[in-house]
Amino acid sequence: MTTETENLEQLQIINLSIRAADKWLVEKVSLTLRKGRISGLIGASGCGKSLTCQSLLGLVPRELQVSGELRCGPARVALNNQPALCRSRLPNAGLAIILQNPMSCFNPVYRISYHFRETGKAHGYRRKDNCPARWRELLTDVGIEDPQRVLGLFPFQLSGGMLQRIMIALALMVRADYLLADEATTDLDPVVQAQILDLLETIAAKRNMGVLLVSHDLAVIARLASELLVMKAGRIIEQGTTEELFAAPAHPYTQALLDAHLRLYQFAEMG
Amino acid sequence: MGRYILKRLLVLPLLLVLVSIVVFLVLRLGQGDPALSYLRLSGIPPTDSALQVVRLELGLDRPLPEQYLAWLQRAVHGDFGRSYVTTNPVLDDILYYLPNTLQLAAASLLVILLFSLPLGVLSALKKDSPLDQLTRAGSILGVSVPNFWFGFVLVLLFAVGLHWLPPMGKGGLRHMIMPVLTMSLMSLAINTRLIRANVLDNLYSRHVLFARARRLPERTVIGRHVLVNALVPILTALGMHAGELLGGAVIAESIFAWPGIGRYAVSAIYNRDYPVMQCFILLMTTLFVTLNLLVDICNAWLDPRIRYSNRGQQ
Amino acid sequence: MKLVWKKLWRQKRVRFALLAIGLLISAALFAPLLSPYDPMAVSLAERFAPAGSAHWLGCDHLGRDLATRLLYGARTSLYSVMLIILGVLGIGLLVGALSGYYGGVTDHVLMRICDFFLTFPTFILAMFLIGLFGTGLTNVIIAITLTHWAWYARIVRSLVLSLRKQPYILAAHVSGSSNLQILGRHILPSVLAQLAILSTLDIGHMMMHVSGLSFLGLGITPPQPEWGVMIADAREFIWGHSVLLAYPGAAILLTVLSFNLLGEALRDSLDPSLSTLDSAFAEESASGLEQQEEQLAEVVNDN
Numbered sequence: 001m002t003t004e005t006e007n008l009e010q011l012q013i014i015n016l017s018i019r020a021a022d023k024w025l026v027e028k029v030s031l032t033l034r035k036g037r038i039s040g041l042i043g044a045s046g047c048g049k050s051l052t053c054q055s056l057l058g059l060v061p062r063e064l065q066v067s068g069e070l071r072c073g074p075a076r077v078a079l080n081n082q083p084a085l086c087r088s089r090l091p092n093a094g095l096a097i098i099l100q101n102p103m104s105c106f107n108p109v110y111r112i113s114y115h116f117r118e119t120g121k122a123h124g125y126r127r128k129d130n131c132p133a134r135w136r137e138l139l140t141d142v143g144i145e146d147p148q149r150v151l152g153l154f155p156f157q158l159s160g161g162m163l164q165r166i167m168i169a170l171a172l173m174v175r176a177d178y179l180l181a182d183e184a185t186t187d188l189d190p191v192v193q194a195q196i197l198d199l200l201e202t203i204a205a206k207r208n209m210g211v212l213l214v215s216h217d218l219a220v221i222a223r224l225a226s227e228l229l230v231m232k233a234g235r236i237i238e239q240g241t242t243e244e245l246f247a248a249p250a251h252p253y254t255q256a257l258l259d260a261h262l263r264l265y266q267f268a269e270m271g
Numbered sequence: 272m273g274r275y276i277l278k279r280l281l282v283l284p285l286l287l288v289l290v291s292i293v294v295f296l297v298l299r300l301g302q303g304d305p306a307l308s309y310l311r312l313s314g315i316p317p318t319d320s321a322l323q324v325v326r327l328e329l330g331l332d333r334p335l336p337e338q339y340l341a342w343l344q345r346a347v348h349g350d351f352g353r354s355y356v357t358t359n360p361v362l363d364d365i366l367y368y369l370p371n372t373l374q375l376a377a378a379s380l381l382v383i384l385l386f387s388l389p390l391g392v393l394s395a396l397k398k399d400s401p402l403d404q405l406t407r408a409g410s411i412l413g414v415s416v417p418n419f420w421f422g423f424v425l426v427l428l429f430a431v432g433l434h435w436l437p438p439m440g441k442g443g444l445r446h447m448i449m450p451v452l453t454m455s456l457m458s459l460a461i462n463t464r465l466i467r468a469n470v471l472d473n474l475y476s477r478h479v480l481f482a483r484a485r486r487l488p489e490r491t492v493i494g495r496h497v498l499v500n501a502l503v504p505i506l507t508a509l510g511m512h513a514g515e516l517l518g519g520a521v522i523a524e525s526i527f528a529w530p531g532i533g534r535y536a537v538s539a540i541y542n543r544d545y546p547v548m549q550c551f552i553l554l555m556t557t558l559f560v561t562l563n564l565l566v567d568i569c570n571a572w573l574d575p576r577i578r579y580s581n582r583g584q585q
Numbered sequence: 586m587k588l589v590w591k592k593l594w595r596q597k598r599v600r601f602a603l604l605a606i607g608l609l610i611s612a613a614l615f616a617p618l619l620s621p622y623d624p625m626a627v628s629l630a631e632r633f634a635p636a637g638s639a640h641w642l643g644c645d646h647l648g649r650d651l652a653t654r655l656l657y658g659a660r661t662s663l664y665s666v667m668l669i670i671l672g673v674l675g676i677g678l679l680v681g682a683l684s685g686y687y688g689g690v691t692d693h694v695l696m697r698i699c700d701f702f703l704t705f706p707t708f709i710l711a712m713f714l715i716g717l718f719g720t721g722l723t724n725v726i727i728a729i730t731l732t733h734w735a736w737y738a739r740i741v742r743s744l745v746l747s748l749r750k751q752p753y754i755l756a757a758h759v760s761g762s763s764n765l766q767i768l769g770r771h772i773l774p775s776v777l778a779q780l781a782i783l784s785t786l787d788i789g790h791m792m793m794h795v796s797g798l799s800f801l802g803l804g805i806t807p808p809q810p811e812w813g814v815m816i817a818d819a820r821e822f823i824w825g826h827s828v829l830l831a832y833p834g835a836a837i838l839l840t841v842l843s844f845n846l847l848g849e850a851l852r853d854s855l856d857p858s859l860s861t862l863d864s865a866f867a868e869e870s871a872s873g874l875e876q877q878e879e880q881l882a883e884v885v886n887d888n
Contacts, residue, residue: 054480054484057484057486059480059483059484096485097484099477099480104478105480106478107478107482107495108478108574108575108576109499109575110495118485118487118491118495119485122486154575154576154579156579157579170485174485290701294713297717298717412842414845415845416838417793417796417797417813417816417834417837417838417841418793419796419801419813420830420837420838423816423820423830424834427830431823431824513706514706514707514709515707517706517708518707518708518712518797519708521709522797522801537712537801539716540716540803541802545716548713548716551709551713552709552710552713555706555709556704556705556709559706560704
């Protein structure tokens with residue numbers, strides 16, 4: 001039994017399914033995100049993790065069929081693959097996503113400042129709030145030291161780590177309650193990866209944001225997530241708190257994942 | 272940006288000088304004895320003494336570099352020699368015909384842009400719709416129709432059959448319709464396909480995915496993130512196809528007896544009228560290169576990557 | 586390879602194109618067997634003879650059998666395009682491979698030469714070269730080869746450059762293969778596959794250049810049977826005998842269309858990056874993830 005206020009603090013995804021012409025890519029996935037908590041979604045490449053994330057924002061290609069529902073408190077929204085319909089947001093459950101390979105996610109033709117301006121405009125910022133001073137603030141929040149300079153640069157003049165921070169700043173700008181981090185640290189070198197993970201942790205705590213950390217890398221997820229979902233071939237095959245899963249993985253696939261993880265680490269220690 | 276344009280503008284005359292040297296040398300070495308052809312076309316019997324006189328007159332006794340410089344000096348002042356056939360100054364003849372060709376070319380460019388942009392963009396946005404399928408089928412057919420035949424099909428249809436349009440010659444706007452269609456069909460088809468492919472490329476690109484993820488309105492996504500980014504390769508290709516358009520002009524002018532520079536050049540080539548050939552290729556190349564320079568400048572303005580990579584090289 | 590072939594054959598456009606090209610090639614090869622007439626024999630008694638059992642498509646303004654001229658025209662077109670493609674591929678491969686593989690000064694010099702050729706609009710340059718060399722089949726072939734090779738050289742160069750950085754080429758270097766071996770065994774095959782697609786797409790384009798020049802009187806000259814020449818011959822009779830125009834034009838259209846369809850089908854099936862649905866999934870399998878998955882698969886198999 002949950003009370004109504006508790007309900008407003010969480011976003012439920014119910015029975016999300018995505019179908020291509022001849023097969024299920026994601027099948028009956030249900031998961032719950034809680035504000036201020038970090039959940040992990042792990043699975044091998046091609047298991048449907050990215051599609052799951054993208055479907056929550058209506059970003060799935062037209063060729064695919066999407067079904068399922070989002071719930072937050074009493075509000076409900078059906079999922080589909082039309083961004084326009086998904087735009088009618090749930091109150092108390094704004095979603096933002098940060099993607100893998102940040103280098104390719106910004107439009108090389110425009111400066112960083114333009115990315116902020118159009119995002120602000122699309123999210124109902126009034127003109128006086130949608131200004132460089134506000135953007136600088138956001139950039140400082142994500143740990144960028146010279147925001148003024150960064151705003152004037154083009155994406156290709158920045159590193160992957162910097163761009164990933166900027167993506168997070170853009171997510172803050174849309175006042176998201178939940179952040180989907182889709183392989184957000186995959187292409188970054190280990191030091192930067194650690195910095196970004198720290199940043200996500202800080203933001204989740206400070207802004208009471210729910211984070212879904214999606215990765216194929218157990219090391220990344222184990223570090224932050226308090227609960228863990230294991231995905232294989234489009235299905236959630238196991239879920240529980242991180243400690244539980246690490247202590248007693250029930251599904252053979254989870255066991256294999258853990259074994260591989262531990263072996264890699266042993267190997268690293270030996271070497 | 273300014274520096275980029277300046278640099279490109281400085282390269283242009285160098286390139287053209289190089290082209291002119293090669294064209295000059297190739298003609299001098301390849302055409303046999305210019306004195307002989309000069310006499311032949313002037314109707315003077317080529318006796319030894321006459322050849323001697325003409326050689327002196329044309330400066331053919333001096334070393335090649337000197338001949339080139341002399342020729343260049345005259346060319347810069349607009350003197351490309353006289354046509355062997357019409358005996359008019361070459362530049363006068365060419366400047367007389369050029370506006371007619373440019374008129375056709377400009378109209379064709381307009382037609383190409385006017386039709387290929389909306390068709391390409393719409394068929395990409397409505398991928399696999401009936402409109403898209405029709406556009407795709409039409410464009411592959413358009414690429415395969417020989418323009419020197421298509422012109423006659425138009426004549427048969429609109430002049431011989433329906434009597435709607437004059438079959439040939441230059442006159443009002445109605446005279447332009449068929450030549451322009453003949454010239455633009457191929458580039459129109461190529462361009463439509465290209466625009467479609469580029470729009471699709473961008474539509475499925477990651478920066479558009481992220482733009483949608485930021486919930487930008489679809490209008491902004493398409494306008495600012497798909498179309499603007501698709502424009503650079505499209506402009507580049509358009510510049511490249513300008514050559515094809517100039518070739519098409521030659522053919523359209525021949526079919527429709529349009530008094531343009533292409534028809535003039537064909538008869539010059541037929542008669543081996545070297546001064547005209549020389550001036551023609553230099554002029555066409557200059558046009559082509561200048562157009563591509565303009566395209567490059569547009570692209571540098573549109574796409575900062577081009578500007579910055581250039582700055583890095585310096 | 587077999588799979589690709591099956592995938593191709595399943596498409597209607599491929600079957601259509603191959604059928605048309607097959608017919609064309611046999612027409613070109615067996616023209617003397619298929620027709621009893623001489624394509625150049627003038628017989629004024631049969632001027633504009635209508636289509637009938639003696640002359641299937643009728644005769645032209647000089648009483649020459651139209652069907653026969655079309656058959657021999659196929660021969661001219663295919664012969665010239667084949668030589669042009671061979672020339673362009675030969676020069677392009679040589680220059681591009683040298684340039685891409687050796688780099689440095691070689692690359693610089695060769696590419697500046699390419700740039701120079703690319704400065705000119707192709708059709709105009711071909712016209713100019715014809716003006717220099719004179720008209721005729723051989724000169725047309727030379728002119729068009731000269732105006733097109735530089736594109737191929739550039740493409741080959743960039744292919745070689747990108748291939749040279751591939752891990753398996755680097756591995757071959759490390760394991761002690763010579764430059765020549767690597768070029769021949771690893772780089773050439775994949776470059777050739779790409780060139781096959783490109784040149785198929787280009788055949789139609791070149792054929793049109795040959796016929797276009799011939800139409801202008803700057804290419805293959807009458808009385809040689811050539812489709813562009815036939816159109817030029819027929820243009821005077823557009824008011825009275827427009828069928829004379831229809832056949833050669835249709836022949837060019839069909840031929841060019843077939844090669845274009847085939848080239849496109851080849852490109853689509855050998856270059857999967859063009860299929861949009863695939864790119865939507867690309868991020869699932871993007872860089873680096875495969876390795877991890879392989880590792881996982883191994884572990885899972887072990888258990």
